[in-house]
Amino acid sequence: MKKKLHRATILFLVAVVASGCGRSTPTLSPAQTGVSPEQQSADAAGFKEFSNRVDNYVKLHKSQEVLLPALKPTVSPEAINAHQRALSLKIREARPNAKLGDIFTPAAQKSFQDVIQSAMQGPRGANMDATLKQGAPLPQINVAINQPYPDGVPFTTVPPTLLQLVPKLPDEVVYRVVLHDLLLMDVKANLVVDVIPGIIP
Secondary structure (H helix, E strand, C coil), rough: CCCHHHHHHHHHHHHHHHHCCCCCCCCHHHHHCCHHHHHHHHHHHHHHHHHHHHHHHHHHHHHHHCCCCCCCCCCCHHHHHHHHHHHHHHHHHHHEEECCCCCHHHHHHHHHHHHHHHHHHHHHHHHHHHHCCCCCCCCCCCCCCECCCHHHCCEEEECCHCCCCCCCCCCCCEEECCCCEEHHHHHCEEEEEECCCCCCC
């Protein structure tokens, strides 16, 4: 089983390089993924919808960032923090009606749920579970869409094995795990873009 998983990972990475598009989603055969062609097609469609929404958000991010004075390489940490807060405010004002599911659409949520459950039940599931539990914040922490991520609150990065199964993101945004939730974070603005609640086992 481990050999099959390793081979599937290699095939996926080769496919991404060959296509010349780092944003590609996996296109493995049913035998390699253990899912039906119908489910694989639905997951691919959900991921495509998600990637399109991410692209639209990044366009908005860039349209607001150009309105701010450019940061110089030698600026102080205080200036960097001020720039981050200013960018966060502009983005929040540009999407005042942001809500749950704007980026992680229902179809995208189903796709993420499928690959996360499959990965967690696989031979590397225990290792991924251990990684996800590292640096877990306090249970009472709350994050809000279109709001800054709380200062000083730890988060968990998504395990590399799982990152290979979900769409690659532009530099402006990253995946983060907070307890059982999967977040899409704007790293330059320290802003919570969207959340899938309770998707991490």
